[in-house]
Amino acid sequence: MRFLVAGAGSWGTAFTHVLRERGHDVVLACHTREQAIAINETGRNPRSLPGVDLRGVEAVPLGDAPADVDVVVVAVPSKAFAGVVAGLPGSAPVLSLTKGLDPGTGERLSTCVQNRPVAVLSGPNMAEEIAVGLPTAAVIASDDGYLAGQLQHAINSSVFRAYVNQDVIGVELCAAAKNVIALAAGAVDGLDLGDNAKASLITRGLAEMARLGEAAGARPETFSGLAGMGDLIVTCWSRHGRNRHAGELIAQGRSPEEAAAEIGQTVEGLTTAPVLHRLSQRLNVELPITEGVCAVLSGQSLTGLVSGLMGRQPTEE
Numbered sequence: 001m002r003f004l005v006a007g008a009g010s011w012g013t014a015f016t017h018v019l020r021e022r023g024h025d026v027v028l029a030c031h032t033r034e035q036a037i038a039i040n041e042t043g044r045n046p047r048s049l050p051g052v053d054l055r056g057v058e059a060v061p062l063g064d065a066p067a068d069v070d071v072v073v074v075a076v077p078s079k080a081f082a083g084v085v086a087g088l089p090g091s092a093p094v095l096s097l098t099k100g101l102d103p104g105t106g107e108r109l110s111t112c113v114q115n116r117p118v119a120v121l122s123g124p125n126m127a128e129e130i131a132v133g134l135p136t137a138a139v140i141a142s143d144d145g146y147l148a149g150q151l152q153h154a155i156n157s158s159v160f161r162a163y164v165n166q167d168v169i170g171v172e173l174c175a176a177a178k179n180v181i182a183l184a185a186g187a188v189d190g191l192d193l194g195d196n197a198k199a200s201l202i203t204r205g206l207a208e209m210a211r212l213g214e215a216a217g218a219r220p221e222t223f224s225g226l227a228g229m230g231d232l233i234v235t236c237w238s239r240h241g242r243n244r245h246a247g248e249l250i251a252q253g254r255s256p257e258e259a260a261a262e263i264g265q266t267v268e269g270l271t272t273a274p275v276l277h278r279l280s281q282r283l284n285v286e287l288p289i290t291e292g293v294c295a296v297l298s299g300q301s302l303t304g305l306v307s308g309l310m311g312r313q314p315t316e317e
Contacts, residue, residue: 001070001071001154002024002026002027002070003019003070003071003072003073004026004027004029004066004069004092005019005026005027005073005075006065006072006073006076006088007029007031007074007075007076007084008028008030008031008035008036008039008045008047008059009075009076009077009265009266010048010128010131010265011125012075012076013028013045013048013052013054014130014131015073015075015130016054016057017052017054017130018130018155018157018160019154019155020054020057021157022154022155022157027060027065027066028058028059028060029061029062029064030059030060030061030062031061032061035059036059037059039054039057043055043057048265049128049131051131051132052131062084062087065089066089067089067092068090069090069092070092070093071093071151071154072090072092073094073095073097074094074096074098075097075098077098077268078099078100078101078102078103078109078176078268078271078272079100079271081096081098081112082102082104082105082109082112085113086114091115091116092116093116093119093147094113094119095119095121095140096109096110096113096118096119096120096121097120097121099176099178099231100175100272101176101275103271103275106278106282108168108173108176109172110168110172117142117144118142119142119144119151119168120140120141120171120172121139121141121162122138122139122175122226122231123137123227123230124137124138124234124235125138126234126238126240127240129240130160133159134159135158135159135160136159136161137160137162137163138160138161138163139163139164139225139226140152140155140163140164141165141167141168141170141171141172142164142166145166148164148165149164163226165222167218167219169213169218170218170223170227170228171222173209173212173213173216174209174213174222174223174227174228174231175227175231176272177205177208177209177212177276177290178205178228178231178232178235179243179267179268179272180272180289180290180293181201181202181205181206181208181209181232181235181236181289182235182241182243182244182247182269183246183250183273184201184205184247184289184292184293185198185201185235185236185237185244185247186236186250186251187247187248187251188201188247188251190247190250190251190252191306201289201309202232204289205236205289206229206232208289209223209232210223211285211286212280212287215283215285216279216283242263242266242267243267245259245263246259246260246263246267246270249263256270256297273293273294273297274294274297277294288312
């Protein structure tokens with residue numbers, strides 16, 4: 001198949017490698033012409049995962065993306081997603097790799113895709129590990145069963161196991177919410193509160209995600225699967241997790257802006273937290289961890305957040 005990957009950050013670069021290893025023809029659409037030129041000349045992405053071999057991949061500026069492709073893979077920050085998909089040429093189906101919500105509307109990102117079939121891919125997929133061929137698994141969700149199966153066949157390999165799922169709502173909400181929980185998990189690391197506290201927070205974070213999903217019409221089993229539990233665990237514990245790292249830096253005294261600048265890549269949880277909070281208010285769902293993260297991002301002390309969460313009225317699990 002011929003794929004266009006829109007977005008040459010870490011995840012877009014790693015996924016391009018996955019497709020290339022499966023023998024597909026890949027065009028990688030970059031943010032700048034200079035980045036595209038460098039990839040074409042060197043077979044490497046100088047800005048993201050420079051160790052990944054991209055020889056044989058055609059790189060172009062996003063504005064020059066071709067229309068004659070079978071699938072468009074979108075791997076751009078959530079705040080850019082709607083604009084990128086609106087400007088895509090042709091009518092090929094879209095596979096979204098972006099994990100967040102649309103900041104403008106508060107809606108799931110797949111709802112930004114108009115007049116095209118759409119699928120979403122999520123799971124415990126740290127780009128740094130995928131780039132060096134370490135094994136992982138992912139779930140592909142779509143209302144179009146044929147498209148999901150076609151993508152599963154195109155992507156599945158001995159190191160990248162792909163499952164299909166019809167619960168687009170659940171997979172997208174898991175992908176967005178887990179980044180916010182990871183900010184809180186990183187704060188636990190930054191404050192040296194211990195593994196018990198971190199495991200407790202992650203577990204209650206999963207319950208929080210599932211409550212939101214139920215109110216939005218998602219399937220409960222999605223939250224115990226790859227997009228839910230799987231992605232949440234790796235995002236909260238991996239040394240590669242940007243959101244976990246950002247939470248750790250904030251707990252150590254950096255502002256959210258300073259943490260994002262130090263990491264040097266998109267930290268989706270910082271964008272998603274207030275959007276997720278507004279969604280929970282619309283659905284009348286209580287998300288205490290998300291609310292606490294938003295309060296800290298707005299200037300509240302982390303000490304106050306921990307005391308508030310631990311001092312909540314005891315209840316049934």
